[in-house]
Structures are given as C-alpha cells and as structure tokens.
Amino acid sequence: MSTVGIIANPASGKDIRRLVAHASVFDNNEKINILQRVLLALDAMGVKRVAIMPDYYGLGERAIDGVKLASLRVDVIDSPMTSTEGDSTVAAARLRELGAACIIVLGGDGTNRVVAKGCGSTPIVPISTGTNNVFPVMVEGTVAGMAAGLLALGAVDAENTTYQAKRLEVYIDQELADIALVDLVTSSDLFIGTRAIWDPSHIREIVLAQAVPGRIGLSAVGSCIQAVGAQHDTGMYLEIGTGGTQVLAPLGPGLVTRIAVREHHLMAVGDEVRLKSEAGTIALDGERQIEIYPRQTVSVRLTNNGPRVVDIGRCMAEATRRGVFQRLGAEPIADSR
C-alpha cells in the first residue's frame, strides 16, 4: 500500500498583492480545513498512510488534531523547517524517497515550482491556495484527496491520468540557475524586495511555458494574445514595450490593465531564448527570485522536464469508467424489503 505525501505552504496566498492589489488572504485556517477534507477522503478511500511536510504554522498537526480518521495513519515527517521555500523542495525529495505514490500540494504557482525541484518523477496533485494559480487547480480538497487515493491504491493507470508538465530553465552565464513552471519575467526592479511583480512599467520580457485564457497573472499577457495550453508542446516569448500591439490583461487580482507588447513569438519545446534585459531581477512564477548583475548573460530554455501532474478530472472519470467507486469500501447493504 503506497503512501500519499502532502506539502502545504503556510506562506502561500499572503504576498504584498493584498496591499498593492485586491488579492484575498488565503487564511491558514482554511488550508487546515482543506487538509482535513483531503485526509477524510483518503481515509474513506482506504489509503493507509499519509506523510506531511512539517511547517512553522503546524498546518499538518492542526489538521490531524481536528479530524477523526478510521484507519489512516498520518505522520508529519522529519524535514528541515527554515521557513524558506527550500523546505518544500527538501520535503518533496523526502516524500519521493519514502515512495509516495503522489504528493498533494497546497499552494500557488510559486509553491509548485519549489516542489517540482524536489519531487522527481512522483506525480503532484496541485490544489490552489495561492495568489497566482495558473499551475494548480481550483478544486475541492475532498475530490483532490479522492484522486490522490485512486493513484495510491493503483485503482487508475498513472500513465493515463497524469501529464508531463513543461518547465522553463533559466541559465545565467550558461549555468542552470533555477526553473519556472508557468512564467519567467525580467523586471527593472534592482532588488528582490517583497518578491511579487505588479507594476507593468517594470516588466521587460516574459517567457511562458503556458498561456491559458482565463487565468490571472503574468501569463495573462500572453494568453490574451494567443492561447498555449499546459499540455501543448509550445511556449511563448514576449518583449514588453511600444511598437507592436497592446493587450488588456488581468495581471493580478483586481488589476486589469493595458500593456504594450513590442514583439511575441511561440517557442517549441527545446528552444532557447537569450534575454535582452540587463541589470534587474528575474521573477519565477510571479516572484522575484534572482538579482541579475551587470554583464551577466541570461537565457531561458523551454523543456518537458517539469513534474508529472495528476489530472484530477481524468482520474475521477477513469475510476468511474472502471467501476472503482462501486467497489471501494463496499459492504453488503441490508435489504429492507
């Protein structure tokens, strides 16, 4: 019987866009509620073991504390708690080593990015609890828990119910520096500061692994020009500035603005683009992460090296087709006639 891993980020859904835009706060108590619904679903499915990343808020402990489980054993694993994003990467690697069938991730694009750096080929089930939620999906925790349970039980075929995500690899002076799952943006901001990117006048170039219409954030600049699906073999490059087109895009919660795009083109998987931007910062999946010094060269490659992602809808549909839900947990029902 496989273990299901869980990584819940206590810092997701709380960045400065509560102050500069109108983003709602993703309260940690709500994350605990979601975790409880995930655990109850896994328990009902008959999964026997869950392993959760520790965190400073104690999301895992608090979730366990408030829920009655029949036979599910839930452990908070021994993993470093430095209250930095590296915790999620290390925890993802530990859960992979533990042989987790999949890892449920509560966070936004940024959280999934750091989990992707550690999870290897273990599929992830991304539940959206962030500010930018292009990569994860808005899904009821109960259903996400059921989908994770189906994989852990081997009740559905992992190959058919997961997909290989793309990723953007950023090279600084030819060395792989970091990755992004959705968007990479160069900004004229000289420092990482409060991390988020919200002022369009600071954006220089955008590279996208996906541009799905209807999603919010920096990928919307691309998706309002041309759609690029999460499972298509293309990405997109855009240079911001006058001389080309203009687009009205939802850059953040409550922040719908026109932005000038000088040039844009699609990229195929394997393509690499050398960025023009000089000193400034690079934002990965919505957060400034890298400060670029004078004379450094930056290039970005679109690859298929992203994590395997569970398609929750496909998972549930396949289980229905296979009659899994009619068999799971079945006990003879007394005939009252």
Added chain:
Amino acid sequence: MAELTQDQLLWIYDRMRLIREFENRASALFAAGKLPGFVHLYAGEEAIGVGIMANLTDRDFITSTHRGHGHCIAKGVEVNGMMAELYGKATGSCKGKGGSMHIADVDKGMLGANGIVGAGGPLACGPGLMAKVKGTDQVTICFFGDGAAEQGTMHESMNLASIWKLPVVFVCENNGYAESTPVHYHSASKDIADRATAYNMPGFTVNGTDVFAVYEAAHEAVARARRGEGPTLLEAKGFRYFGHFEGDPLSYRTEEEIAKNKSNDPIDQFRRRVIDRELLSAATLDEIDARSKAAIDAAVEFAEASPYPELSELMTDVYVSYR
C-alpha cells in the same frame, strides 16, 4: 519597487551604520556603569526603522517603543542630544529628564519613545486624526513589538484607525521575543499580519532583515495612507542582537539561532548587494563606517562634557500647562 536613488542608498547605509554604532556604544557604556536607567538596544533591527523612514519626511510622524534609539536616528534626531539624554544631561533631547525610553523630537516628527508596551497605538491615532481632519497628506507610523501585539490598546487602535480610515501604518517589529517569551507561546496567530483581515485593512509580513523589502512594503503602505485609503498592518520579522534589556542573560536563545541571526545581518546584506550590483563602492561604504564611528565618539564626548540639569529645573517641562 520604487527606484532608489544613489543618495537614498547612501542615506540608508549611513543611518543603519549610525544606529549600529550608537547601540554598540550604548551597550559598552551601560556595562561600564556610565548610563543611568535602562537601555533596550535596536542592533539587528536597523533595516526596519530605516526602510520605513526612507519613505517619510520630517512632516510625517512616528510613535516609538522602549527600543526607540533606531527609530530616532532613522527619523533624523541628532545623536549628540540622544547620547546626552542617555547620560541624563541637560543638553539631552529631553533635557536629560526622559532617558533612553522617552527620547522625543517633535520637530522631526518623532513623538517619543515609550516605556509602556502598546502605548504607541492610541498615540498614533492622534496625529492620524489630525492629518485627516486638516486634510494634509501626513502619515503616522506606529512601531510596536510582537509583545505589544497582544495588548488591548493595539487592537483598539487598529480598529479605530480602520473605522476612521486614518493615515496610520502599524509596523509590528517582530523580533521573536516579548522580553524572553517566544512568539509561538503568546500568539494564537503565527503571523501577526494575519490579524489585519479582522480589522478590515491589508496586512503583510515582510523580511525585516532586508531593507529593500521593508522599503518597498512601506512605500506601498505609506502611499496608500497618503491617498486617504486608510491604515495598513505591516509585520517585519527580524531579530535583535542584544537582550531585551542590557543585562538580560539571553538564556532563551540557542547558539544555532545566534549564528543564523549573524548570517542574516541587515547591514552585511545591504553592503554585499550594493557592492555586487556596482551601485556603491566598498571604499564609499568604509568612509561611512568611519564617519559613523567618529559621530558616536563625538556624541559621547559631547554627552560627557555636558552638565547635569540644575536642581531648579526639576519641575520644568514635566507637566504641560494648558492655561
């Protein structure tokens, strides 16, 4: 991030260095028995006061805490007067009658350090209301600690500021300990900024060791207040090098924690980053180091050479006469 000019970068480093030098010297002077009363030192938290104050002018106000030296220096209060105040001398900012915990300079908008934990909140609502009634764009910053966050006065102040939409930015300097009590022991919410939702104002937690992050967050909160959109709660998480007060044995802090703090030193971080970015040279920063040291040497000399207040001055300025 709003662009920081060369002059602003120099000012930021100058203020952080001057605070560090002042506090290190105050610690040594206290240990040598030269300072009457208590001192609570700000070393380690420089990025918070300086990052916030980089967004203010002398027309804006601050209310401070018992750990107020850094706020004073960042707000432009003269170090000679501050040092003399610590010595209890007649040339001190408050004529030697306030001491470390009551330094004020109204001309600089520094409305006073405060020995009462959580007392700054109601005080900050005063100039906030004044600015609103008079229709000025002045902003008031209310500094308070993680311990003060649990005081009723702070809850009342944030509620009042929100219902009246006052131009006040509440800055919780969370250095991890209320005296010796760790935050997790006294706070039901792990991030104090989370409480902002209950007051119907934006809240944000920022890295208080990164002056650029503090500057940027404060820039947005101050601009929001100036636009008349009401208060904000900023929580800056950092650390203090010294104990709660001088003489605190710091038995609650581990070696590991001390090492981690040192590796996150706000001044070292700033230095490294501006040199790497080729924004300021090491030689320029070294000059500021030397100047800060000289300024504090001079402040100590000034304080030691100054007279104590005359006995006849005992009751002067102690109570305000409203007649």
